[in-house]
Structures are given as C-alpha cells and as structure tokens.
Amino acid sequence: xxxxxxxxxxxxxxMALAIIVYAVLDGYDLGVGILLPFKNKQQADTMISxxxxxxxxxxxxxxxxxxxxxxxxxxxxxxxxxxxxxxVALMLLGLILRGVAFDFRAKAKTKYQDTWDFxxxxxxxxxxxxxxxxxGLYVMSFExxxxxxxxxxxxxxxxxxxxxxxGSAWLIMKTTGQLQRKAVNWxxxxxxxxxxxxxxxSAVNPLINDFVAAKWFDLNxxxxxxxxxxxxxxxxxxxxxxxxxxxxxxxxxxxWRPFAIATSIFLLCFSGLLHSFYPYVVPNQLTIYESxxxxxxxxxxxYGVIVVVPAIIGYTLxxxxxxxxxxxxxxYY
Amino acid sequence: MLDTLLLSRIQFATNISxxxxxxxxxxxxxxxxxxxxxxxxxxxxxxxxRAYRFWVKIFALTFALGVVSGITMSxxxxxxxxxxxxxxxxIAGPLLGYEVLTAFFMEATFLGIMLFGMKRVSPAVHTFSxxxxxxxxxxxxxxxxxxxxxxxxxxxxxxxxxxxxxKDWFAIIFNPSFGYRLSHMLLASGITASFLxxxxxxxxxxxxxxxxxxxLTLKVALTVAMVLTPLQAFVGDLHGLNTFEHxxxxxxxxxxxxxxxxxAPLLLFAVPDEAxxxxxxxxxxxxxxxxxxTHELDGEIKGLNEFKNAHPPVKPVFYGFRVMVGLGLFxxxxxxxxRVTLWKHKVLPVWQLKLLVVMTFSGWIATLAxxxxxxxxxxxxMVQGLVRIDELVTQVxxxxxxxxxxxxxxxxxILLAAYIKTLFYTxxxxxxxxxxxxxxxxxxxxxx
Numbered sequence: 001x002x003x004x005x006x007x008x009x010x011x012x013x014x015m016a017l018a019i020i021v022y023a024v025l026d027g028y029d030l031g032v033g034i035l036l037p038f039k040n041k042q043q044a045d046t047m048i049s050x051x052x053x054x055x056x057x058x059x060x061x062x063x064x065x066x067x068x069x070x071x072x073x074x075x076x077x078x079x080x081x082x083x084x085x086x087x088v089a090l091m092l093l094g095l096i097l098r099g100v101a102f103d104f105r106a107k108a109k110t111k112y113q114d115t116w117d118f119x120x121x122x123x124x125x126x127x128x129x130x131x132x133x134x135x136g137l138y139v140m141s142f143e144x145x146x147x148x149x150x151x152x153x154x155x156x157x158x159x160x161x162x163x164x165x166x167g168s169a170w171l172i173m174k175t176t177g178q179l180q181r182k183a184v185n186w187x188x189x190x191x192x193x194x195x196x197x198x199x200x201x202s203a204v205n206p207l208i209n210d211f212v213a214a215k216w217f218d219l220n221x222x223x224x225x226x227x228x229x230x231x232x233x234x235x236x237x238x239x240x241x242x243x244x245x246x247x248x249x250x251x252x253x254x255x256w257r258p259f260a261i262a263t264s265i266f267l268l269c270f271s272g273l274l275h276s277f278y279p280y281v282v283p284n285q286l287t288i289y290e291s292x293x294x295x296x297x298x299x300x301x302x303y304g305v306i307v308v309v310p311a312i313i314g315y316t317l318x319x320x321x322x323x324x325x326x327x328x329x330x331x332y333y
Numbered sequence: 334m335l336d337t338l339l340l341s342r343i344q345f346a347t348n349i350s351x352x353x354x355x356x357x358x359x360x361x362x363x364x365x366x367x368x369x370x371x372x373x374x375x376x377x378x379x380x381x382x383r384a385y386r387f388w389v390k391i392f393a394l395t396f397a398l399g400v401v402s403g404i405t406m407s408x409x410x411x412x413x414x415x416x417x418x419x420x421x422x423x424i425a426g427p428l429l430g431y432e433v434l435t436a437f438f439m440e441a442t443f444l445g446i447m448l449f450g451m452k453r454v455s456p457a458v459h460t461f462s463x464x465x466x467x468x469x470x471x472x473x474x475x476x477x478x479x480x481x482x483x484x485x486x487x488x489x490x491x492x493x494x495x496x497x498x499x500k501d502w503f504a505i506i507f508n509p510s511f512g513y514r515l516s517h518m519l520l521a522s523g524i525t526a527s528f529l530x531x532x533x534x535x536x537x538x539x540x541x542x543x544x545x546x547x548x549l550t551l552k553v554a555l556t557v558a559m560v561l562t563p564l565q566a567f568v569g570d571l572h573g574l575n576t577f578e579h580x581x582x583x584x585x586x587x588x589x590x591x592x593x594x595x596x597a598p599l600l601l602f603a604v605p606d607e608a609x610x611x612x613x614x615x616x617x618x619x620x621x622x623x624x625x626x627t628h629e630l631d632g633e634i635k636g637l638n639e640f641k642n643a644h645p646p647v648k649p650v651f652y653g654f655r656v657m658v659g660l661g662l663f664x665x666x667x668x669x670x671x672r673v674t675l676w677k678h679k680v681l682p683v684w685q686l687k688l689l690v691v692m693t694f695s696g697w698i699a700t701l702a703x704x705x706x707x708x709x710x711x712x713x714x715m716v717q718g719l720v721r722i723d724e725l726v727t728q729v730x731x732x733x734x735x736x737x738x739x740x741x742x743x744x745x746x747i748l749l750a751a752y753i754k755t756l757f758y759t760x761x762x763x764x765x766x767x768x769x770x771x772x773x774x775x776x777x778x779x780x781x
C-alpha cells in the first residue's frame with residue numbers, strides 16, 4: 001500500500017490531466033456546436049463531420065475527471081456536486097441534447113433535421129455556459145451572493161467564448177475554402193472576447209480570494225504565476241496577427257497553428273488556476289490530502305491506471321492519425 | 334408531501350430505467366455486428382456488409398443514447414446520493430473507475446473508427462475495431478454488474494465507523510451473485526437485440542422489401558433467439574436459487590409468501606395486500622414454489638412476516654416477476670415457432686411477421702421488469718442488510734430535485750419517442766434504397 005501523500009498528489013495530478021484534456025478536446029467539439037450555422041446545411045454537415053469520430057471519446061474525459069473525484073476525493077465530490085446541483089443538471093441536459101442530436105440529425109434527414117440542428121447548437125451552448133458558471137462558482141468558493149452569481153454568469157460567457165475560440169481554430173485546421181474563411185473570422189472575434197475574459201478573471205480572482213491573493217502577491221510564488229497571464233496575452237496577440245494575415249491553407253500542416261495557440265492558451269490558464277488553488281480541491285475548505293479516500297482502494301486502482309492510461313493515450317493518438325487531414329463528408333460505415 | 338428522498342428515488346429510477354434500455358441493446362448488438370462483419374470477410378458476399386451497415390447506424394444511435402444517459406447517472410451519485418460514495422465509495426469507486434478506464438475510452442475511441450473509418454483503415458483494422466467495441470461493451474457490463482451484485486450480496490469488506498473498507502478484491506468482484514447476474518444480463522441483452530433485429534427485419538419484409546439482407550438478418554436473429562430464450566429460463570432459475578439463498582426476503586416478495594411455510598404453492602396470479610399482510614384472488618399450483626426453490630415438495634420458504642420493516646414493497650416485486658417470467662415464456666414460444674416455420678417453409682406467414690413487429694421491444698419490457706424485481710427487491714437497503722437507502726440521500730432542497738426530475742422526464746420521453754420513430758424511419762429508408770447503392774466502399778475511395 002502506497003503512502004497517502006503520494007496517492008493524493010498522484011490522483012490530484014491525474015484528475016487535473018483529465019480536466020485539461022477534457023477542456024481542450026470536448027472544448028473544440030462544443031465550440032463547433034456553438035458555431036453551427038442554421039442557414040448553410042452543407043457547411044453544418046462538414047462541421048459536424050469534422051467532430052464525428054471524436055466527440056464521444058472526448059466526452060469520456062469528463063466521465064474520467066468526475067469519476068476520479070468520486071473515487072479519490074469522495075468528500076470533495078459530494079460537497080462540490082451538491083453545491084452545484086442545478087448547474088450540473090443543466091449541463092447534463094445540454095450534453096444529452098447535443099449527444100443525441102448529433103446522431104439523430106444524421107439519420108432523420110426529414111423535417112426534423114432542423115430541430116436536431118437547433119438542439120445540437122443549444123445543447124452545446126448550454127453545456128459550455130453551465131461549465132463556465134460552475135467554474136465561476138468554484139472560484140468564488142461556492143459563496144451564495146449576488147457578486148458570486150454575477151461572476152459565475154460572466155465566467156459562463158467566458159467559457160462559451162473560449163470553446164468557440166478553440167472550436168473555430170479546429171475548423172481552420174480541418175476545413176477549406178469558404179468555411180475556413182468563416183472560421184478565421186469567428187476565431188478572430190472569439191480571440192478578442194477570450195482575451196478580455198482572461199484579463200477579467202485574473203483581476204477578480206485575487207480580489208475575492210484571500211488564499212489566492214496571498215499566493216499571487218508572495219514574491220516567490222508570483223515569479224511562477226505572473227508569467228502566465230503575460231504569456232497568455234502574448235499568445236492572444238500572436239493569434240490575432242496570424243489570423244489577420246491568414247490566406248487559404250489547403251495543407252493541414254499550415255493550418256494547425258491557430259489550434260496549437262488556442263490549446264496553449266487553455267493549458268496556461270488551467271495551470272494558473274491549478275497553481276492558485278493547490279492544494280485545495282474545494283477552495284478554502286478541503287485539500288486533496290484531507291478528502292482522500294481509503295489508500296488501499298486507491299492503490300488497487302493505481303495498478304490499473306498505470307497500465308491503462310498509456311494505452312488510452314496510445315489509441316487516442318491512433319484515432320487522430322486515422323482521421324488526420326481535411327474533413328470529408330459524413331457517412332456511416 | 335414529496336420529499337427529497339422520494340423525489341431522488343424517483344429520479345434515480347427514471348434515469349436508470351431510461352439508461353438500461355440502450356446498453357441492453359448495444360451489448361449484444363455489438364456482437365451481432367462482429368458476426369456480420371466476420372461473415373463478410375469470410376464469404377465476401379455483399380449482403381453481410383449490407384446487414385452490417387444497416388445495423389451499425391442503429392448501433393450508433395443506441396450507443397449515443399446510452400452514453401449520454403450514463404453520464405447523467407455518474408453525476409447523480411454525487412448530486413443525489415452523496416452518502417453512497419461517503420459510505421461505500423472505497424468499494425464502489427474502484428469498480429466504477431475500472432469501468433471508465435478499461436471500457437469507456439476503448440469503446441468510444443474505436444467506435445469512431447468503426448463508424449467513420451472504413452475507408453481510412455485496412456479491412457483488418459476495421460474488423461478489429463468492431464471486435465474491440467464489442468469487447469468494450471461487455472467489459473462495461475462486467476464492472477457494473479460486479480458492483481450491483483456486490484450491493485446485493487456484499488462480501489470481502491470490513492466496516493469501520495460506518496464506512497466500508499475493502500479486504501479482498503477478488504471476493505468483492507466475484508461476489509456470490511455476480512456470475513448469475515452477469516450471465517442473466519448478457520443473455521437478456523442477446524435476447525433483446527435478437528428480438529429487435531427480428532422485429533425490424535420483419536417490418537421491412539412486410540413493407541415488401543425484397544432484398545436479401547432483411548431475410549438474412551431475420552434468420553440470424555431468430556436462430557439466436559431460439560437458442561438464448563430457453564437458456565435464459567435455465568440461468569434465471571439458477572439465479573433465483575442463488576437469490577433464495579442470499580436474499581430470502583426478495584424471493585418471499587417475488588412469490589407472495591407471507592407466513593413461513595413448508596410446501597409453498599406457486600402463485601400464478603394474486604393481488605398482494607401489504608396492509609393486511611395477505612393475498613387476494615390467489616391462483617396457485619400446490620407445492621410447486623417449494624419444489625422449484627428447494628427441490629423438495631415440502632421444502633421451507635421463509636415468509637415476509639419474518640422480515641418486518643426490512644422487506645421490499647411486495648406489489649412491484651411480485652408483479653414485476655410475473656411480467657418477466659410470463660413474457661420470457663412467450664418469447665421462448667415465439668422464437669421457436671418462427672424459427673421452425675422459417676426452417677420448414679423458408680418464409681414466414683404475414684401474421685407471424687406482424688407478431689414479430691409487435692414484439693420488437695419485448696426484450697426491453699422483460700429486462701425492465703427483471704431489473705425492478707432485483708432492484709426494488711433489495712429495498713429498503715442500498716447495500717443488502719447493511720446500509721439503508723434513507724441514510725444516504727442528498728441535502729439538496731426538494732424543489733430542486735423536482736425541477737430536475739421534470740426536466741429529465743420530459744427530455745427522456747421525447748428521446749424515447751424519437752428513438753423508436755427513427756428506427757422505423759431508418760427501416761423505411763432501407764426499403765427504398767436499391768441494392769447497387771450499397772456496394773462496399775473501396776479503401777481510399779472518395780465520396781462526393
């Protein structure tokens with residue numbers, strides 16, 4: 001049996017990995033859903049085809065993240081989920097709507113198709129917004145106040161914009177021609193909105209959270225923390241410059257850059273949050289050490305994790321290699 | 334009034350009832366797809382690929398519904414039953430964790446390749462992906478049923494201050510009712526999927542679909558159904574004996590036995606009355622229940638009165654059991670009749686085709702009835718004999734649970750209607766399609 005300190009850090013890190021992989025992967029497919037146009041069926045089809053082989057596996061990272069919270073930090077899991085009861089239900093309805101709409105729209109090419117497209121878009125927006133809302137409440141330590149809900153709503157819009165950003169960057173990579181030009185425009189707009197969002201969160205976070213503020217204004221800590229928003233801003237500027245001079249890129253190798261930049265911004269923001277809150281899993285209430293489950297049960301699971309997680313990463317990469325390149329028409333085989 | 338506990342129970346029951354419908358189909362349908370694909374590889378006859386491509390669409394839809402409703406379940410542990418994880422999380426957690434790690438990712442990733450990758454990977458890799466998806470669905474069932482069985486027949490644990498700690502993982506995973514429950518569920522899935530395939534194929538034949546594929550899938554499905562339905566009766570009986578050994582109060586509710594008695598009769602029908610602790614309108618076969626459960630004509634069956642305040646509500650368990658067994662027996666009969674008719678005359682008469690269409694979703698009804706028997710039969714406990722369900726419920730205000738319950742029920746009702754409609758719509762479309770359009774795609778071929 002391994003020591004609880006090690007297990008807490010190990011499962012905390014694994015959960016962090018699951019969350020960030022989820023945010024990037026499901027982020028881009030939710031983003032594609034958020035951007036789905038109603039008027040242009042052909043473009044809508046191509047956009048949905050681009051995420052067809054992946055969305056299901058992307059969503060599994062959410063199940064893993066929640067599952068790990070449940071297994072490794074059961075106390076935190078129940079505090080967080082009870083505090084977020086309604087937004088969680090809203091997110092689930094969103095996930096249900098978009099998940100099934102995806103399959104229904106491909107099969108019911110009738111009068112219902114518009115309804116399913118609408119459900120897909122609404123479901124994606126609902127999911128992204130409630131995730132942002134939950135993130136906002138989390139940052140506010142689940143405080144029940146007007147300011148706290150105001151911040152959560154702001155954060156909800158921020159996440160919708162961030163997912164639209166990474167979704168449009170994904171489309172730049174996976175499409176060509178008119179749709180790609182459209183995606184460049186979306187990406188430019190959402191890039192600016194997301195940049196404002198990052199500034200807002202960075203400003204508000206230390207103001208409302210003493211624990212975070214103490215970290216941010218401690219000299220040693222700030223040496224690690226300060227470069228994060230600075231780097232983020234540099235990336236937003238680079239993204240903007242790149243997109244302004246973007247011409248048609250048929251070659252997937254030339255069109256992957258906006259996606260790489262968006263992914264880096266996600267990684268930076270997330271590591272900033274992570275560093276601000278560590279070692280708390282419920283802000284100001286519970287640390288990963290205090291809420292850890294029984295070490296022997298976690299040791300039992302650890303062997304599985306060590307064998308299986310590399311395999312998961314391996315076949316995920318394989319699947320992305322199989323579907324590498326520009327998206328083709330959607331067809332089930 | 335409606336309190337959080339009752340509403341949470343209704344909500345969980347609604348969710349699990351909706352969720353179970355889809356894995357029940359997809360576990361076995363995945364193996365049917367493997368069979369169609371392998372036959373195509375062996376024989377190179379395009380008809381097998383047509384069968385595959387028709388059913389893979391339905392599989393994709395079924396799988397998606399299973400995934401989204403499954404995610405809902407995983408959140409509800411935390412939102413509505415926080416006590417569940419606080420008390421038995423050390424045991425339930427790793428089992429659920431292993432399901433996500435060993436099944437979910439594998440299914441979801443290879444499903445992408447299976448559905449959209451036929452033109453992008455070699456035939457061997459595609460067949461391999463199909464097999465991996467089928468293995469994944471079965472592994473999922475393995476872990477979920479392991480946890481569920483453990484909650485029915487808990488072993489291998491110790492309790493310190495009300496919290497469960499694992500002592501012997503092998504004993505926990507392979508607990509005393511696990512083998513019966515897993516085989517019962519896998520067979521239920523096989524039967525549900527084969528009646529679904531038979532029903533939809535019969536529907537296409539009734540719509541004058543003269544292509545070879547629906548005839549072939551009808552034959553395959555009826556053959557499987559003819560083999561699995563009697564096998565299920567046999568396994569179900571063994572499962573019943575196991576339940577009699579470990580959960581006698583559940584069996585007493587299933588059989589409607591109030592007083593402990595020797596030589597208990599088998600009640601074909603009755604109206605149990607829990608307030609007066611007796612049955613009305615009994616239609617019984619003497620001594621048969623004792624004979625079935627104890628293999629002795631005057632064997633003793635413990636009555637519900639021995640478990641006052643700790644036995645399940647009788648009516649749902651009693652009726653659920655009769656629905657499951659009655660429908661099961663009828664399915665044995667229909668499968669055998671249709672398969673033998675097909676064997677003798679090569680075609681089915683219209684009335685038999687219609688009967689099969691009516692029975693398209695009979696597997697769902699039998700499975701749900703069976704789940705109600707086993708899950709309601711565990712009440713009032715969450716973990717049999719150890720943890721009562723009312724100890725675990727959330728502190729969330731009851732209105733919140735009510736709102737979300739209404740939300741779930743509305744969405745689920747719409748989705749269920751849409752699912753069934755889409756199945757028949759897909760069948761209608763397949764009737765219209767000419768066979769030449771369904772030639773196998775070549776590797777690297779481009780589609781407009």
